[in-house]
Amino acid sequence: MRKFNWCLRASALLLLCALTAIALPAQSFMTMYNFGKSDGMNPYAGMIQATDGNYYGTTMMGGKGTGSGDGTIFRMTPNGVMTTIYKFSCPEKDYTCENGNEPMGTLLLGTNGDLYGTTHGILGTSQGTIFKITLSGKLTTLAYFNGTNGAFPVAGLVQGPDGSFYGTTEYGGIGKTCGNSELGCGTIFKLTRAGKLSTIHNFCSQVGCKDGEYPLSTLVWGYDGNLYGTTYGDQGEGRLGTIFRVTPAGSLTTLHTFCTQAIDSCMDGYGPNGLVHVYDGNFYGTTQAGGTHGAGTIFKLTPTGELTTMYNFDGMEAGTPMGGALIQANDGNLYGTSNAPNTIFKMSLGGTMKIVYHFIDTQGISPVGILMQGTDGYFYGTTYGGGTNNEGTIFCLETILGEFVKMTPGSGIPGTPIMILGSDFTRTISVTFDGVPSDFTVLSKTQILATVPDRAKTGFIGVVTNLGTLDRLYLSDVPFRVAP
Helix, strand or coil, rough: CCCHHHHHHHHHCCCHHHCCCCCCCCCCEEEEEEEECHHHHHCCCCCEEECCCCEEEEHHHHHHCCCCCCEEEEEEEECCEEEEECCCCCCCCCCCCCCCCCCCCCCCCCCCEEEEEEECCECCCCEEEEECCCCCCCCEEEEEEEEEEECCCCCCCEEEECEEEEEEECCCCCCCCCCCCCCCCCEEEEECCCCCCCEEEEECCCCCCCCCCCCCCCCEEEECCEEEEEEEEEHHCCCCEEEEEEECCCCCCEEEECCCHHHHCCCCCEEEEEEEEECCCCCCEEEEEEEECCCEEEECCCCCCCEEEEEEEECCCCCCCCCCEEEECCCCEEEEEEECCCCEEEEEECCCEEEECCCCEEEEEEEECCCCEECCCCCCECCCCCCCCCCCEEEEEEECCCCCEEEEEECCCCCCCEECCCCCCCCEEEHHHEECCCCCEEECEEEEEEEEECCCEEEEEEEECCCCCEEEEEECCEEEECCC
């Protein structure tokens, strides 16, 4: 495995300051959990926050099964209580892996409140699966990969407006001109709510792999209703990654091809990780190598395919970002991790870079999974190795960014039910979409079901709760997009 309105945002933040006088905590780092073999080891993915307010993730190995274990799914409370809710296991006698093994992609919170993900599988009898798991730990395998329809998914899933799931496999498919032609060059797939799995694109089906090969990252939805993603490429073959746009029907356009110069002068970087779609309408991402110092880059890509290098890692303060995409936090800045050395960094949309935290080995090494910002404003993540047992950790970086709300799905037409997640909704008095009041129902302390109002416009969701003596406004971390 190879590895909108800014005026609205500003005014809303001023309103937030006026509505609350609660002090915010100082920034500090805490290792919340050290993995060991029986409860999982080597988490490759980041975590997500579910409707119960807890955090869920996977470990690539450990748990039970043969050798070093076949991986786990875990739950972590905000207070640090860890529970393994599922252990993958392949019988030693035949290693058929009925429910898959080695989950590597970040879980997805479905619109129904269940979690969805993929398992990577191993060469031989298991080539990966797509699964659903309830918050109580009941797992259902929804589809199997067999090589022809894809093989060995590394990335997680995204859910479309119609409820279907989309994703990528690193190998498999019918593309046969890449370096590992015996395995295929990767696919983009669709799984309907009825359970029908189909391939919508086979990579490297063109001579010279002009459409790319080996997609490793989770797809993202663009504001135009299309999917965007990256391919890692094959350094041995001299193809070093692409950024693409693909319609839900499977029509793919390559927007940028990395390192069209000689490999020793890849000023735009190579080996791209995943993308994040930001308020300004552009996509941002990182490359694992290349750039001025050879230690990777941060780039911006317009929807039309114009790429700008925003930052060149120097390998001293930070370098070699691997795996996880950047995230945009509720302060508007981009946050991510690097692996050489192990750091957490932030960058403004104007390109100003700052190292937020340097790891030491006992706190974990190789933070390859994507960061998650919880609705408490803190950052949570995993490290693949290091920690007390040298088998990976879960960490928390406290910030002064303040609480906010998340929503799923992130777009919809008027009348669409929207799930809103937060920390304490027990005294909610209003929910608005860009200032337009919405009908809502408080389902639990951490979950609201709201309906997109008829006059809604694209903008931030606001939730106001009553604290007895004052009201407090919680804003969504990103704008909700009202579809045509």
